[in-house]
């Protein structure tokens with residue numbers, strides 16, 4: 592009797608959660624296995640900037656004589672690939688002094704706790720991202736079934752320790768490395784783009800790591816369109832010789848890497864201001880047409 596009562600009462604809830612779980616777990620697994628994290632060859636993009644991410648979920652190593660910076664952590668299980676890539680390039684994960692993040696969804700924040708444990712690095716985040724990272728990816732703007740799955744431990748990830756919070760326009764330094772944070776909300780409220788210079792011979796190249804500008808149906812908030820409008824404008828104002836984003840397929844990682852292997856100067860394959868403008872144009876079209884991605 593008790594069991595029948597229990598089933599009657601909770602069956603709709605369980606069925607709903609089950610349906611949501613199937614959709615999201617499916618997407619999650621798909622992203623982890625296919626879209627997000629096959630092993631990828633690490634390589635130098637330019638100067639002290641290296642690619643150490645997976646086939647799609649990106650991670651970047653910026654090296655310096657007083658320690659390195661690692662931008663983004665992939666999924667929880669991508670962390671191992673990132674560490675292998677760092678080692679393959681001849682660097683020591685223990686020399687990573689600062690961890691940064693573009694935004695705290697599980698495909699970019701998921702591996703930070705593992706990377707932090709391995710490196711002992713300090714994690715810096717924008718206010719909004721800091722709260723989400725510290726709660727294993729929980730975001731008050733995510734829709735409830737998704738949050739429920741995070742609370743239940745089905746989604747979500749081990750929470751890293753957030754050591755420092757920065758404000759829009761702050762510069763994070765490790766020795767000569769200087770990375771300027773641009774809080775460019777829209778995809779999430781704390782979404783952070785980064786700008787920094789790299790040296791190639793005697794030329795200085797401006798790098799922009801642009802945050803995701805698209806909207807997921809699962810993460811929405813009232814000021815989102817206005818935020819995206821402003822963020823696109825901010826990013827248009829940044830000089831970018833080399834640009835990247837948190838998903839490598841958007842900036843043409845593989846295509847550029849292949850081109851770099853035969854280029855006279857491999858760095859030239861990554862110089863792509865037109866691609867940067869096209870990325871922002873496409874984001875603006877998505878915004879105008881009200882599309883999610």
Ligand SMILES: [Zn+2]
Nearest residue numbers: 694696778803
């Ligand atoms: Zn995201």
